[in-house]
Amino acid sequence: MSTDTIVAIATAPGRGAIGVVRASGPAVQAIMQAVCGRALTPRIATHLSFLDSQGQPVDDGLAIFFQGPNSYTGEDVLELQGHGGPGVMALVLQQCLAVRGDERGSVIRIANPGEFTQRAFLNDKLDLAQAESVADLIDAGSERAAKSALASLQGRFSGLVQALLEKLIDLRMRVEACLDFPEEDIEFIAREGVQEKLQAINHLLDELRQSASRGAALRDGLRVVLVGAPNVGKSSLLNALAEQDVALVTEIAGTTRDRIVQEITIDGVPMHVIDTAGLRATQDVVELLGIERTWREIEQAQVVLLLRDASGAIATDAELEGQVLARVASARSVIRVLNKSDLSAAGIAPTGDEEAIAISAKTGAGLDRLRARLLELAGWSGDASAGVFSARARHLDALSRARAQIDEAEQHLHDQELELLAECLRQAQSALSEITGEFSSDDLLGEIFGRFCIGK
Numbered sequence: 001m002s003t004d005t006i007v008a009i010a011t012a013p014g015r016g017a018i019g020v021v022r023a024s025g026p027a028v029q030a031i032m033q034a035v036c037g038r039a040l041t042p043r044i045a046t047h048l049s050f051l052d053s054q055g056q057p058v059d060d061g062l063a064i065f066f067q068g069p070n071s072y073t074g075e076d077v078l079e080l081q082g083h084g085g086p087g088v089m090a091l092v093l094q095q096c097l098a099v100r101g102d103e104r105g106s107v108i109r110i111a112n113p114g115e116f117t118q119r120a121f122l123n124d125k126l127d128l129a130q131a132e133s134v135a136d137l138i139d140a141g142s143e144r145a146a147k148s149a150l151a152s153l154q155g156r157f158s159g160l161v162q163a164l165l166e167k168l169i170d171l172r173m174r175v176e177a178c179l180d181f182p183e184e185d186i187e188f189i190a191r192e193g194v195q196e197k198l199q200a201i202n203h204l205l206d207e208l209r210q211s212a213s214r215g216a217a218l219r220d221g222l223r224v225v226l227v228g229a230p231n232v233g234k235s236s237l238l239n240a241l242a243e244q245d246v247a248l249v250t251e252i253a254g255t256t257r258d259r260i261v262q263e264i265t266i267d268g269v270p271m272h273v274i275d276t277a278g279l280r281a282t283q284d285v286v287e288l289l290g291i292e293r294t295w296r297e298i299e300q301a302q303v304v305l306l307l308r309d310a311s312g313a314i315a316t317d318a319e320l321e322g323q324v325l326a327r328v329a330s331a332r333s334v335i336r337v338l339n340k341s342d343l344s345a346a347g348i349a350p351t352g353d354e355e356a357i358a359i360s361a362k363t364g365a366g367l368d369r370l371r372a373r374l375l376e377l378a379g380w381s382g383d384a385s386a387g388v389f390s391a392r393a394r395h396l397d398a399l400s401r402a403r404a405q406i407d408e409a410e411q412h413l414h415d416q417e418l419e420l421l422a423e424c425l426r427q428a429q430s431a432l433s434e435i436t437g438e439f440s441s442d443d444l445l446g447e448i449f450g451r452f453c454i455g456k
């Protein structure tokens with residue numbers, strides 16, 4: 001356990017009515033004596049002057065002392081709520097740093113990013129998924145994202161993971177107990193309902209993964225790539241979705257060369273919309289470089305909007321579309337879009353493609369349907385917000401690995417290889433435990449907490 005005492009300005013830089021300096025660690029009581037001039041009753045806000053080393057006031061405000069373990073970090077914590085200006089906050093911080101540590105020699109220093117929360121995690125105040133949600137809550141750019149991060153912070157996600165772990169551990173115990181009596185294998189499997197239990201775990205894992213991927217979409221945003229022949233209106237659609245003139249639009253085919261990324265939100269769900277160079281055979285060196293990038297974007301996309309021209313003025317190249325479909329991660333993530341429906345007499349051109357969404361980037365017709373479809377692909381349609389919690393790519397990866405192990409376990413069960421079955425269950429448990437941080441390496445912790453802001 002670290003013996004340093006950490007101090008930081010916990011509020012955002014700049015001017016504000018109130019600014020907070022926070023300290024945590026063994027020398028907090030020494031800081032309290034020096035800066036507040038006396039010992040404070042825990043958890044009672046006291047109005048007083050913050051003092052420098054000569055006993056002269058540098059600011060006045062409220063001080064609150066939280067005695068460990070009843071604090072955010074689990075250590076002694078002092079919060080000094082002063083006036084929120086950069087000068088005065090720097091002064092208060094300096095007074096804390098100038099205090100000589102207690103007799104145990106705890107160094108007093110500025111906190112690293114996320115170090116308060118890291119200590120909360122190390123002192124079992126939060127598990128890892130909850131600690132991550134603290135950062136997500138602070139970073140949340142929409143109400144939806146904030147609500148889901150709060151749900152994770154309050155333990156919704158961790159609770160579901162924990163419930164799954166309990167089922168898994170229960171099953172492991174039964175399987176491992178049976179390994180000692182191999183002659184009873186078959187009877188055991190039937191008696192204990194191993195097959196049913198595995199299926200139930202699989203079902204729960206799938207549900208959890210679905211909810212988690214919704215949460216991850218809220219945090220990371222969906223990568224949506226606009227693809228099609230030159231002049232079908234990709235840049236026009238980007239501008240319409242962004243509700244601003246982000247990309248150049250002209251009637252000259254081959255206008256867009258470099259890809260353009262624009263962040264948009266649909267109903268509070270963030271998306272990175274990427275406009276690309278139109279796909280066609282060309283000799284133009286610059287355009288060719290652009291098209292090369294289009295192909296790379298297609299491979300990295302979570303959703304591809306494949307645009308066609310509804311007016312019939314631009315012929316659809318079936319071969320090229322085939323190549324696009326071959327490069328996408330999953331055919332389910334392609335939305336066919338029929339643009340310029342304002343120019344087609346029927347409103348919708350007869351392509352025989354019922355799934356296509358007819359829109360007009362020019363008039364805005366059909367854009368609502370397109371937005372709804374995008375939300376659906378992000379897992380956010382209907383009452384999806386009911387069981388929402390925030391999650392990260394790291395969590396999705398752990399859930400997928402656990403799922404793969406359970407699949408394998410089912411196979412071993414079928415082949416009556418109980419030793420291998422037991423091993424798969426063990427692996428699944430360890431993958432799930434990574435989410436809450438029971439089996440996390442120091443590297444991973446450094447990576448996670450290093451992304452926090454200082455003072456959190």
Ligand SMILES: Nc1nc2c(ncn2[C@@H]2O[C@H](COP(=O)(O)OP(=O)(O)OP(=O)(O)O)[C@@H](O)[C@H]2O)c(=O)[nH]1
Nearest residue numbers: 230231232233234235236254255256278340361362
């Ligand atoms: N009538 C009509 N015209 C449109 C619509 N969308 C785009 N256009 C026109 O089509 C032309 C090409 O539009 P762009 O958005 O530049 O097309 P693009 O797909 O980005 O083309 P490249 O960048 O060359 O690949 C422009 O003259 C637009 O004004 C639409 O919905 N209706």
Ligand SMILES: [Mg+2]
Nearest residue numbers: 234235255256
């Ligand atoms: Mg363009």
